[in-house]
Amino acid sequence: MTVLLVEDDESIAIVITAALEAEGFVVHHCHSVAERDRLLAQSGFAALVTDVKLTDGDGIETLPAVRARHPDMPVIILSAQNTLDTAVRASDTGAFEYFPKPFDIDELARTVRQAVGATSQASGEEGEEAEPAGLPLVGRSAPMQAVYRMITRVLRNDLTVLILGESGTGKELVAEAIHQLGHRRGGPFVAVNTAAIPAELIESELFGHEKGAFTGAVARYVGKFEQAAGGTLFLDEIGDMPMQAQTRLLRALQSGSIRRVGGREEVAIDTRIVAATNRDLEPLIAAGQFREDLYYRLNVVPITMPALRERAGDIEALANHFLKLATAEGLPRRQLTRDGAALLERQPWRGNVRELKNFIYRVALLAREDVVDAETIQPLLLQSQRAEAEQAPEPPGLDQAVAQWIEREAPAPGRVYDLALAAFERPLFAEVLRNTGGNQLRSAQILGINRNTLRKRLSELGLDPDGFARRS
Structure with missing residues (x-):
């Protein structure tokens, strides 16, 4: 079976070719839309693997004509333009799969194998192209x-x-x-x-x-x-x-x-x-x-959805996005410097994107200069941290939790103790079992009870320690 690879980066093409050949495919490689169309006109291919940015055009924009002539040929799209817009455009072509760069080369090879084996399932539908400006998510991490x-x-x-x-x-x-x-x-x-x-x-x-x-x-x-x-x-x-x-x-x-x-x-x-x-x-x-x-x-x-601390590389793009939104809502136009973005990237942002958005709006309102740098951001960060520390609520105590449980559950008279004990033990045992990967001996040692007692209570509470072993 022969696969057509359209990729203008020679080093990436070499690696992909080797992986596909290891799967038993014969690979024809070209660099442009024109070469692709010429090869497709000459012979049939089991699958098409194409990048988006090619030397003479957009690999996605030119796909509808390919799909019209070869409706049963699965298409796998590669792209370094890692945006939701690109992912949606790839999906709208009826592509079998979309791989943002960098990707796992072995996963790509397996996907091509699956695509060739499932060509009858390729939809070949064309969707309306989504407007990039209307996409609500920001980030390329x-x-x-x-x-x-x-x-x-x-x-x-x-x-x-x-x-x-x-x-x-x-x-x-x-x-x-x-x-x-x-x-x-x-x-x-x-x-x-x-x-x-x-x-x-x-x-x-x-x-x-x-x-x-x-x-x-x-x-x-x-x-x-x-x-x-x-x-x-x-x-x-x-x-x-x-x-x-x-x-x-x-x-x-x-x-x-x-x-x-x-x-x-x-x-x-x-x-x-x-x-x-x-x-x-x-x-x-x-x-x-x-x-x-x-x-x-x-x-x-x-x-x-990843926490913001897991996608710190998106913070600069998010901050610039929120500055534009702030301007559209009547706040002064601001420009974020690279050192200002670097300072934002080092913050914990426990409130995630929502906290970042609120902070950027505050910066847009309070900054004295149009250019927002680290020197401008630092005092505003300290001010926010002090306000957060002052407003942090006291964590609820166990006595409050018990009172709320009795009010919420309204247990029948004569069963309050047994039901309360079960309600307390379930999350307690579950948390310890989760931390030990379902090991009952270690769990009993941590709890300070006999292993037989733990086993008996787990059975009565309907908790399966093997389930926690699988989750771990």
Whole structure:
């Protein structure tokens, strides 16, 4: 089988050729769009591997004509232009895969092998080219490339997506990108913060209610599921959803229909579900606070947003982006110097991108000069750090947690001690088992209890130590 490689960087071409030949392929290499078209006209190829920037044109822009003449030939796109726009453009051509540089050469070779074996599955669809100015995500770091690749894989299907990441990393922006760039972009995007809705109202907010369903229900209310019909429903902070609402959400996902509170009619839903959380759901599952079956329903396609400290190389681009946004909102135009960007890159940014954005807006407002350098930024950083230290809330104590648990769970009289002990032991044992990789002997030593006692309690609490060994 013969593969056509279009790459104008000779050193990269040599490495790719060697890897593909090791997979048993014959490789024809050329450097330009014109050479590519000439070779394609002369003979057929099992696959096309092409860079984007070529000596005489754009490898993506010229692909539609290639796809029209060779609809069954899988295409793998390589690019050093590591932006979400490039990833989406690559996806819109119907490419089998997109690899941002630098990439794993062995993974590329395996992908070409898979593509040749799955040519019948290549869609060959052309999408409308997304406008770069409308893309909500900024950054070209390797962690963001992984995010972009996952986004492009879910644009033409309705698989449920679970976005994970710390607060302030931009999880809602990922949900918006999936909606804006996907096939449901003509429908509504409805965002719900499930942690901000009182527990007694969340079912009504999500599923709606009928007139007279409860005190105050003076008219029928259409819930968020129906409001998002034909579009996307974004469920933020899903880890804080009450258990009863989790049960109804699971039923809706399983059946593809909902029932309004107080209603008898089943209403079919035509809504893509994207959920997000900043919490680790596995300990919540172990503690009985989050349904495991719902977790697997939501976690069909997980996308993990990196913390800003893991993508420090994106900070300068993000800062310049926020300066432009600040100018558009009426703040003075500022220009960031390289030493100013370097200082920003050295900060911890515990609040992630949200904290950086707020700080850049403050800089745009308070800076005395149009050029923002390290000398300008340093005192503003110190001021922010002092304000953060003064406003930091006291962490809740164990006594407060117990009081909140009793109020929330309202355990039956006579069972308070047993239920409270189980609620405390589940997360405690889960955390120790996670740290020891499921080793019961070490866990018992850390806890200061007998191993047989630990084994007995794990069985009573329904905790499987082997599950923690797999996760480790």
